[in-house]
Amino acid sequence: MTRDDSRLDEITRKLDDRTPLTLADGVWLYGYPDLCALGSLANRVRERLHGDRTYFNINFHINATNVCHADCKFCSFARLQPGMPQAYTMSIDQIRDKLIERRGQAVTEIHIVNGLHPDLPWEYYLDTLRVLKAERPEIHLKAYTAVEIHDFAIRYGRSYEQVLRELIDAGLGSLPGGGAEIFAERVRHKICRDKATGDQWLDVHRQAHRLGLRTNCTMLYGTIETLEERVDHMLRLRALQAETGGFQTFIPLSFHPDGNDLGKLPPPTGMDDLRTYAVARLMLDNVAHIKAYWVMLGIKTAQIAQSFGADDIDGTVQEEKIYHMAGADTPQALSRVDLVRLIREAGRRAIERDTLYNVLWEDDGGALAGVRLDASVPHWAAARRHLPIVESPEPLGPGGVA
Amino acid sequence: MNSQTPALRVLGVSFLNARPLVAPLRTDPPLGPDGTALFTVDEALPSVCAQALADGRCDIALVPVATLLDHPEWEVVPDIAIACRGAVQTVVVAAERPLAELSRILLDDASRSSALLLRVLLAAQGLTPTLEVVPHGEGAARVGQGVGALVIGDAAFGLAERFSHSVDLGALWFHTTGLPMVFAVWAARPGCLRPEHLEALLAAKNLGLRRIEEYARQYAREHAGTTTSLPESDYATYLRRAIRYGLDAYEREGLVEYLSRASSLLQRPEGDDTAHVRFADAGYAPLRAAVATGTASPVSVGQILDRARRGERLGLREGLLLYDEADLLELGAVADLRRAALHPEGIVSYIVDRNVNYTNVCTARCKFCNFYTPPGGPNGYVLSREILAEKFRETEALGGIQILLQGGLNPELGLAWYEELFRWTKANFSLRLHALSPTEVIHLANLEDLTIREVLIRLRAAGMDSLPGGGAELLHDEIRNRISPFKNTTDEWLEVMRQAHMLGMKTTCTMVFGFQETGDHILTHFDRLRALQDESLLRDNGGCFTAFITWPFQADGTRLKLRDDTSAWRYLRLQALARLYLDNIPNIQVSWPTLGAEVGEVGLRFGANDFGSVMIEENVVSQAGAHFMLTAEQIEHHIRQAGFRPARRNMQYELLTDTPVAPSGAKA
């Protein structure tokens, strides 16, 4: 428990000079015992980029099928065969109904992620996008992880580029960041050997960025990986970002142990979560946003993560199958006011955004319909000045769309 | 400050029992800070007083308590009442037959309140005589076969001897409920009472109580030769013994019981909140002083944190500034340093014990509590010896060393019940008893008419080892009045802890936040705990607070409809601030049962050095929506994740040597 302040000073200097941190720096930061000092460092970077803003957006998820021919050890969502208990596949009509159910609701984005179904036709995936677009043309479709894109390419005999072009024509707006897990081959071989490799995952995103799509990236932590492997994962993302500039947001995902083959691992812990957010903010200096996914992290830790580098809280997720089958200890949905409240209580300013971070609404501290929010605002936060944004994140690479 | 405030118009009651409260306001008129009189004083019959206050013809009046049901807006002066515990002598049904045989009872139009009390008591016995209102003072003359008369006030003196079956309603109430009866309180138009008014009314009462003999003599002289005249000494005894002028926890329990019964008799809307009373509060004088005088040198948050880092004591204003402006991580970093300075071994302790709630019957009806059932209500329970034995055996089997025993304020359970329970526990189990919060101790002292000290001594002799710090919520009466007006006050809570410390006992202390309190309330809470701890440590007899625990209010299923910041973020800030301000309380415990293990773990880097307990059950919290459960292995895992070595302890925070301290296994 000795504190090595000179090393911390050195890293602080690097951050001030905008010198990228090394693998060794990242691992050292992970092991630094003073949680608040680590948080402060990450918070500096976060406030430099985003001031006191915390973003959210109103989206909903569609998981059209949970049938998956892969057998990832950490996954409690997928069922191997179509006929297995709890296995389901929605028809295109059912998918459309999911959106029709929300008529009149202010949804700006649909997040679509599926299992790797062995025998659905290619048209199914295109039609999914088409019916949703036909129903509400203004909605942004963030669909299909790189793992799915890779699987489509193999299954339907197309290149990544062809797959992506056809999906874009059908209405695809961006790619979610799922399926990255941990890039290191050792880990991938043990926990998810049946699906795209790390390089393939990165290739899909490279291709997407070239075609002008913005994408997100993730990391699954808390399984069998080492701290080096986590930081290495971040560095591989940083390298691709330096090349293309197409990543918008990094989302660390903590592993949930119930209901899957890795159930013997200890539960995720708050300390590890917050350290991961802070280290990610410090390592990924060229990715604009770090998102706290509260469905997994828990509302409380997600709120605290705003002081440890996170500037985005994944919003009012209305229906969430993937993590709830794994026993995440959080309610199914958080209302918009609850989310704004959570952000305010941490002394931040809530910004509602669309998928591409255009500002749709900004919290002016006033009352919100239906809730006596006035009483919930800690008065120190009310008195707090708005922090200026002193630096904008790396501009988009050549292929980026605004 | 307002310099030119008009004197408040006070309307007192003309009865003898009101003299100690009212007469000193005339004879020694209290003056405000600017030297002008605070009050003008008049007197009237009780029912007139309430009407005048309602009509705005006076600002403060001595009103019958039942009128509070119609005027929830009135502010009630704390600590002052006209009440009794048992016979009162001046609210009497005069009759020649037992109550059950009366077909008609004549009521006195001077006080609707006593008439209501009579109706409540008749309802409790299932009696339904005809009730008829007659002019004040006329009833007694018309008592006859099957006809009784409710006689109140001075006219009732000596009545008991003249009728063969008089019933004293104070005594009957006490017999029915086991609680005192509160007849009248000072109530005020909202917004007019300031701290100096509250202090002046209290000072007048204290002066009046010293002059009881004088008032008795006066009164005897005034009434010499009338039919109701009694010897002067009887009046003095009446004022000294029968009437109680305080409004402490026991009187408040009686008050809410009465208001609840009265409101259901009057068929007011359902729910215990019909019985809410709004007490006025003068705030915490040291804080007022600190804020008033503290304009001198402006200090920055950074300077204050530097002082805290060096282990220097923080003042109230400094604490307030940190509360208002310090950043979460700055507070956390300094709190972590202070924690390391106080506990350099790098060990985080925890205990294996079980929370047993022996009864859920409670008279106090706190609004934030969804655990209790009022006396006589459905679902009330008292755990049997068999169930307790099973729970205790399970606890021992799981390696538990202690029972945290708490419950409601159940008027059926006397001191002997507890003594037997404790003796039986000690005879049959090797468990420590961390038992009874101050609230329960106060209740027992009242019930048995013993001092706090006597109760503690007897409980201790029977086997109580230490006292948990429950029932503190927020130690600021302004908040308590809002959320639990009928429960013990801040002073009463602290007094139990003081007495326990004087006996050399160890206790813990707590704070619950999320009641729309401000920094003033929080800092007052901290300051009062710290001041008492200073006092106790000076005594050097081992009696002191061992630990502080704070957690957010859990609103689910309670009657408290307010919403406040009860976030994990605020929790961490408050806990860190507590570590800095409570420099003399050695241990801080995280509250994972309310916040979850993840936040609990993080809390270890925000000033805490203890992970609390492997709670085998926790009714009070779990009914309000917290359902976290952890095993000892999980607790140790979280402690290691935070970078510490886990160790089991007892309530005294001594590490248990028979559980090996595992080597450091911190992953990161």
Ligand code: SF4
């Ligand atoms: S993580 Fe994705 S690819 Fe792996 S089994 Fe689950 S659904 Fe299939």
Ligand code: SF4
């Ligand atoms: S908190 Fe305690 S005193 Fe208050 S109602 Fe509940 S059990 Fe009774």
